[in-house]
Amino acid sequence: MALPGYWHNVCTLTTKTESMPKVLYIKKHPFGKNFLAITLTEFILTVAPLNNYDLNHEMIHVKQQRELLYLPFFIWYGIEWLILYFKYRDWTKAYFHIRFEKEAYQHQGDLSYLKRRRHYNYL
Ligand SMILES: [Zn+2]
Numbered sequence: 001m002a003l004p005g006y007w008h009n010v011c012t013l014t015t016k017t018e019s020m021p022k023v024l025y026i027k028k029h030p031f032g033k034n035f036l037a038i039t040l041t042e043f044i045l046t047v048a049p050l051n052n053y054d055l056n057h058e059m060i061h062v063k064q065q066r067e068l069l070y071l072p073f074f075i076w077y078g079i080e081w082l083i084l085y086f087k088y089r090d091w092t093k094a095y096f097h098i099r100f101e102k103e104a105y106q107h108q109g110d111l112s113y114l115k116r117r118r119h120y121n122y123l
Pocket of ligand 1: 100101104
C-alpha cells in the first residue's frame with residue numbers, strides 16, 4: 001500500500017490550499033463487488049488501489065459533498081437513485097444516471113477538471 005503516492009496523486013488533482021480527504025482501504029464495498037470505492041465526507045474508502053482517474057472520480061464526489069454540506073448530498077443522492085430506479089427498473093442503470101455520477105464519470109478522465117470546475121456543476 002503506497003499511501004505517500006496516493007497523497008501525491010490526490011494533491012495534484014486539486015488546488016494546494018484545499019484540505020485532502022483520507023484514503024482508507026476496506027475489505028468489502030458496501031454496495032457489492034461491482035463497486036471499487038465510495039466517498040463518505042472526507043474519507044475515500046476503497047477495496048483496491050485507485051488509479052488517477054478513479055481518484056479524480058472520487059475527488060469530484062468530495063467536492064460535491066463539501067458544497068452541499070455532506071448530509072444533503074446523501075439525501076439527494078439516495079432519493080435520486082430511487083426515483084431513477086423506478087424509471088429504469090435497474091439499479092445499475094439508475095446509478096449511472098444520478099447527476100453526481102454523471103458529472104464524475106464525464107470528467108474523471110480530465111485530471112485538471114477539479115482545478116477549474118464551477119460549483120454545483122451537476123445542476
Ligand atoms: Zn461515483
